[in-house]
Amino acid sequence: MSIYRQMLGEEAFQSLHPMLQKRYEISKGSLYASGMMKEIKTGKWWLVPLFRFGTRCKLMFPEQGNDIPFTLANVCRVGRNGEQQIHWERIFYFHKKRRYFNALMSFDSDRKIVKDYLGEPSILYSDLLFRVGMNGDLYIQSDRQRLVCGKWEIPLPKWLQGIANVREAYIEEKDAFSIQVEVRNPLVGVIFAYEGEFRIDENK
Template identity: 50%
Template structure:
């Protein structure tokens, strides 16, 4: 059983069948998708230095644009302590540069939420709450967040936290997965947002 089945329990069966397939990740059998982000938007211009800093950790980035080629790879693996982890690799192929947005997900001890360590090496931590919409889409929302400095995790005050909402669906007419991501802050507004579609590729 995958970490997403553990979190959603019986609600996992309410996902669109294609999303059930996508999130039923077997160890050693990654999901790989290719597609296009129809739109990638960053926040205000004064956020650019912060977004550039995120590039070092394969996290945030300052570029924006339309019709940007995109790949996603999700790999389920077993850690040395026996815990199951899903490694997320997202790549955005701008005309002159490739940017990455990577993360590592495990389930908390009580299996109530997903622990999301963002960046490579890890720079941020966030609780993630998973749910299924009435249309059978996967919805992911951020919760408590911490800044990671070496082996120290520092709580981030709520007014500085990012409110992240991810919704994945499946378009039967196009036979594609669709994704919509917004990252906002209560004070500065939009930090980053992107939306697009992708198809599974067998490699």
């Protein structure tokens, strides 16, 4: 059973759109997709040094724009403690530049949350909460976050956190998935956001 099915529970998972069920049922092997970001935007200009640092860790980047091609790879792994993990590799193609937004997720059965380690090497940790909307859409929201410094993880106060809100849906008439992501800080507003559409690459 996938970590996302465990997080949602059987009843909620079955209320997802069937194509979203197929996408988030991944518990072995891999899933590949590609599409186009209608818009990618970043925050205040003075955050650019932070975004540039993020490129070293495959987490965020300073570029923004419209109609940006991207690919997605979800690959199942087994952690050192035997837990099921899903590696997320998101690549955005800005002309000759490749920019990444990577993460490693697993399920905490005691706390009923998805654990999300962001970047490579990981520099940020976030609890993730999942819920299903009225139309079978999937909503994901970040909760408690920690700064990762090697073996040390330092809890971040709310005013330093980047609160993420994600909505993923399936568009029947386009036979495609839609994705909306916004990361916002209580003090500076939007840090990072993107919106686009993608399709599963069945041949990979």
